[in-house]
Ligand SMILES: CC(C)[C@H](C(=O)O)[C@@H](O)C(=O)O
């Protein structure tokens with residue numbers, strides 16, 4: 036008997052298509068290699084969804100109700116990257132980000148956006164002395180300034196007023212804070228840092244700080260501290276090794292995780308999971324990078340972030356051995372990279388990592 | 395006949411008091427040294443305002459209407475830093491940041507928050523290869539998520555909802571964008587980068603982008619580009635030399651300028667001006683760093699950021715020679731710093747810079 040995991044695959048646009056192909060290659064290799072040891076064989080049954088700027092240009096659809104319902108009926112989602120060429124006039128009114136990517140995160144209640152950062156051996160950080168970097172950002176994914184609340188008045192006139200409303204609820208903050216404490220508890224350093232801007236964003240700041248204080252009482256072995264988001268960016272470049280688990284809101288998490296990707300050697304390596312921990316809806320895994328239309332179709336994108344996103348997917352599906360196998364294979368591949376090997380094509384990198392899993 | 399400039403001085407809390415003493419020492423030296431060449435002698439007449447956490451603990455006042463009116467009647471303001479010991483229960487309901495610092499910025503219509511970044515010769519950046527860093531962030535100072543709009547419902551219950559409203563107006567955005575273009579025009583590279591998050595914060599993003607596009611038409615020799623705030627943080631660590639003038643909103647500017655301080659060798663060097671370009675109200679100059687209660691009173695704080703803030707003040711008062719003299723003196727002092735000289739006290743650094751201005 037084998038366990039069937041139904042995977043919705045959204046390659047998306049640009050390099051998304053190229054890196055997803057490699058991620059799936061590695062997924063299959065990892066599952067084949069670990070099936071025995073898991074006691075039960077695992078099969079990923081894939082359904083591909085053509086969504087993104089390309090689909091919009093063809094059909095005018097960003098995300099139909101049918102597609103959303105079908106995606107939601109899967110066990111997990113792998114997404115490459117979505118978004119067309121910046122400034123393309125035909126995409127002016129599309130807003131693929133809000134209408135597709137954020138729509139999926141919100142509809143599928145991905146309240147945890149999990150983004151681990153580490154500097155792999157052999158990878159060069161732009162920091163002169165980064166130290167031992169190994170932290171995870173737990174970014175809230177369904178609230179904050181990302182809700183799309185707000186509006187605009189007298190648009191295009193000298194009297195225009197545009198507002199954006201950050202919405203934060205006790206319900207939404209508490210569940211992501213609990214997830215972060217649970218995670219901190221499992222890690223050797225057991226440290227949690229709340230990042231916010233409580234001195235200015237007082238209403239939401241108090242809610243976040245109060246929630247962290249209350250939940251902390253249930254986790255006496257987790258050390259808790261706090262940093263304003265501006266100060267946090269300083270430590271990201273002066274002492275990123277100080278961080279273990281960071282919990283923060285949707286917008287601060289967006290900013291901090293790109294910075295985290297940069298200090299750890301490039302967002303070509305940064306993986307992420309949009310997780311619905313309750314299991315009501317499928318979780319979605321995607322590299323942090325975008326569709327990079329400027330280098331699309333050239334087979335020069337690094338598929339590592341997408342491949343590491345598959346490792347997060349396997350973790351979440353209760354297949355930690357396969358996940359670890361991928362991480363080990365990626366670690367070995369990164370450590371072996373030389374200036375010459377950076378000329379490998381996207382599929383050559385995927386092939387190399389997949390091959391090392393078979394052996 | 396001499397020109398009298400009435401300066402309101404707010405040393406504030408912690409190291410604010412120590413660094414302001416040195417900044418004033420250097421101000422007086424710079425003015426004395428350049429008076430002749432300016433054709434007219436200049437005298438700074440100083441009024442000290444005791445404001446901040448210390449004052450609150452003594453009197454319960456954060457900022458009285460009388461103090462605000464009196465400060466507003468001055469020609470310029472020099473501020474050290476305000477804020478007590480984090481977590482001090484007696485300050486729980488004070489909110490010095492909102493009630494004092496932001497109150498001043500908003501009441502005095504400081505719509506330009508000017509924050510230049512450069513890596514001075516001899517200063518070590520945490521980046522391995524920073525390149526030639528020389529950019530200015532023009533941060534909007536009176537709108538965005540800093541307005542204090544928003545609120546909270548059912549506080550302390552499981553049904554709490556807390557909102558923060560970012561308010562953006564055509565009036566407010568256009569004036570700061572124009573300032574940024576004017577500034578870009580005067581700089582050798584004539585480049586302006588709008589930083590926002592237009593793909594998510596669509597209402598305010600469109601206002602900012604449309605305004606930049608419209609004003610750009612009047613500045614054909616300024617090259618304009620755009621970055622999402624998350625992507626901007628990547629370039630801050632991978633290629634900060636690419637930036638010239640950055641224009642951005644209040645919150646993004648807050649985050650980016652701390653990061654800018656970090657990559658350029660520490661916020662101990664980062665100066666800022668809260669500017670009211672119309673002259674209706676006095677502009678306020680302050681180091682970007684805070685009151686650092688942990689090192690206060692020990693004479694170990696670096697007064698350089700406060701001293702460079704005085705240079706910005708002199709620029710704004712139409713005294714560019716004195717400003718340049720200070721920058722040159724600081725540049726020489728920084729270039730001459732050795733591991734041994736980092737043991738100089740706060741006042742020794744101020745003395746050294748002031749002395750070099752007299753000679
Ligand atoms: C594309 C964009 C909407 C998205 C975000 O802001 O969340 C991206 O930057 C990310 O971090 O996944």
Ligand SMILES: CC(C)[C@H](C(=O)O)[C@@H](O)C(=O)O
Nearest residue numbers: 234235265491492495648682
């Ligand atoms: C102290 C705080 C309110 C302030 C801000 O957020 O503007 C500070 O961080 C700054 O950058 O001047």
